[in-house]
Amino acid sequence: MNPFQPFYNMKIGVVDLSASSAEVIPLDQEQVSRYLGGAAMNSAILEGYQTDALVFGTGPLTGSFAPASSLMIASFASPIFKCLCHVPFMLRTGPDMKFSGVDYLVVKGTAPEQSILHVNHGKIRILPAGNLQHMPVPEAIRELKKTSPAFQSLIITGPAADRGVPYASVSIGQNGSLDKAGLASLMSVKNLKGIMLGGTDGLPFNRDNPHQGKELEKIISTDKNFKHRGFYSVLTKLEGGKDAGKFLKASRKKDMACYHCPSPCMTHVRYSWQDPRNKEMQNSEDGLLLLDHTGCAALAKKVGENILPVLRACLHYGLDPAGVAERLPQGRTVLEYLNAIDQIVSDNLSRTTDVSQRQCLFGGGVPPILTGDLWEKRVALAMVLGVCPVFLLRFPQITDSALLSFISASEDVLKTMQERLSSAISSLLSPL
């Protein structure tokens, strides 16, 4: 096995929606050795296609024994930020893409009708998705589970994207995502509803390099911030986060982690509420997975204590909470907010953005919990290696050589990789 690529299938899928064709071809070894993977490799791949192409990629450590190795990166020209963006997707999307037989997926062209991709066993199918048009995200997922081939992970756009709302955001299952760069708008222009990842194969790994998971986890667990985990621990570090935390009152909280992550930064909350638009409905309990820190902080500033039902409405329609927060007035009731959101989805509005350039590069959703250029260096490191950026931001003591050691234990290989990693990171950060 090539010492540089223990956790890769070495396959790339190329989907031409206009021609309704999809093929899986071998990945260029030389390119992988040079760029290592992740966002750097995505940029290299994108150069070979037109500007409206999308690349979904993984890193060399995605799916491996490295902690928080859950990352899938979507690289595209953002219609909102007007630059090349790399958006991270966590939960189980990255590993499931690798377990479906491809490491990278390029999507170009526009489909003649609404379609959805299904990837498994190294084969990609373009399936019709006309029946999912304008369906709220949870309903669309139920419909897919009933009628489509089985899948482990799913990214899907909501009815907001179908209507061309600029605040539309891609959702991982029904949980939302960190997409604030308009990937959903781009996908809806292409008539692409989503991607289903079958995830039933496996990844080879280098048996000569036993995983160092335990040592790294010891580093993490002795970190004095380790006890400080969950959604709130990251939220309180953001501007307006402490107040947001106050408003996120829930009857039951449970910390949830992404694939192979030793320190959860998401929290599932159960809260009881009564839908004001449905007077007959009893006081019911609803469950929500909080994973968008910046979005919740922005929303809480406007909406205050009504944040949970409003967030639920955003996820229902596939909307970015931060973008929606820009349009919502302050200090209203739940009913007014829900009506306002319905209004946003049915109107066709343009959006204003005041996100910094370095935030734009990574989609606008990665929480700024470190200062200075350390933030972009850590996020870039994560995006190249295929490890969760929030995890690397929370534990800055994890060095890149500690991560690279998951690929190989050989000194020479590590040295070369270190050099290539530095050059990949600098090329990634060059627009800044």
Next chain:
Amino acid sequence: MTEQQTTEKPIAEQDFSLNLDDLRPRHAEKRHLSDYFMPRRHSFILFHPDRCTGCGACEMICSTRNVEKVAPVSASVKVVRDEKEGKNFSILCQHCRKPLCLPACPTRAIEKGDDGIVRIDKLFCTECGLCTMACPAAAPIKDPGSQEIHKCDLCEGDPLCVKHCPENALTFTRGKAFRWIKGLRWTSQLISFLLLVMVFIGTFCYFRTGSVSFACPTGTLQNIASSGTVVLVSVSSALAILILTVVAGRLFCGWICPFGFVLDLVDKITPKKLGWPSFLKSRMTKYGVLAGAVGGSYALGFQVFCTVCPIGTLCRSYGVQSFFKSAELAIIPALASLEIAQRRSWCRYFCPVGAVLGLTALLRLIKIVIGAKRCKKFSCIQCAEVCPVGIIDADKLREGLSPKIPMTECIMCMRCIDRCPYDAAKIRFRWQKAVPGEGRI
């Protein structure tokens, strides 16, 4: 010559086929001598759902052992996530005491070893998946690619998932290390027997009014009924036992009663029970015996039941002369022999002392609860098997519900609490609504 021809069939008609009993004979379970005193405690993997974050590291690492690839779908453990409730669970084989997959396998590929591990022998496995069909938790998992069946085998004693769970949600344990309740109870029973039967002869039983300082409540009732007078000293000492019962249930029956001690010893030497016909199995009979004893005492003017009471017989008969001595002693083996039918049959169905304590236990302060969420249900049911008065509803446990344990019948021996490896059986105050394994209901 002709005889041989008529007895032996021609070769073409003889049956040489092999059936499964020839290829895979079923072995009877080997019983060790120690099993009578201390049942074997095998190691098992315990899952703590409150700690699990759903990261899937257990699936990932298990698959590397099964298929030498990182492939969570090929693991022997399956992480089930409920998005609405926000709960996660890692389902893996519990190595049940009476595995259901074992009889369901058509080729007898599944066996429970001496170390308690239930294994699938890959040589005989045809991957039909009937084990998954039979398992109430569907723990054997069919690999969607190779179609193999993957089932947890505890990694032959050193489970990987336990080592790699970042939250310590999976622990490898043998349950409680030391069954201290058992030791305490036997000691208490022995000391009570020595004191009440051999040292303070005759004091316990009310019958010898002369030297009484400690009275049996049933005897007190019979005495009041037969003589019409109330001896304050005796009543107050009988009250002591009743107060004990109000606080701690029928602790007397399980920890102090000398006849109970005799019954427990007889039980040890008669492991095979014959059972009662169902019309005799009414718990109400003992209240009838109590009513008869008190009514009879009133009617006949002497303490009817006390003459034949086995507890009294034991307390009175050691060494000291007493009236029906030799005939009385026959009561003890006669009633102890009821143990052959069912454990503590005397206590369940006939004992009027137990009846009085049972009525007092209506005012109890504590109760025993079995938390259905911690309980492993069909995999275990040791509590129901070990309960000497048989009041734990095993069917309810199998359905996943907490059974209501009638404290008027429970003799507070606490064998269930001692035996439960999952900390599901516990003592709670009567008013506490929460059960182990759940928060407030």
Next chain:
Amino acid sequence: MKNRKDKIAEAKRVSGADACVECGRCVAACPMAEMYANFSIEMSPRGIIKKTLIGDPVVEDKNIWYCTECNAGTDTCPQKVSCRDLIRKLREAAVDENLLENAKTCKCCGRAFVAIPVEDFVFARLKDEPPNVFGVLDICPPCRREIYLLRNA
């Protein structure tokens, strides 16, 4: 919608049934011999392949519902005929025509998950167990796991 003839042709193609040489290795490996007292050539993999190839009505036949889909037959077949794929396709054809008497559907999700003769075998083997175990066995394994989660977490 394909008609039955096309579906059977597809089944034969997918399984490679035409290559069968009737050697009987699949029958020797088949666990059905241990499961059913009335195990006969009618329900054996060789028998079903033969019936399909000679064109007998096989979609309505109850005999296609005894198989456990274990794939032992395919593993031993020298011609790599997949008896499991053939039986699966025949069962799918039967389900399409609504011939569902022999398919057991899950009480929770409604999907057909096991053939009734197979389930009867499991129940017969578990006859010494208390009856409420069977309540769980009417549910397909994925739904069973979800119920296990709700009961234990």
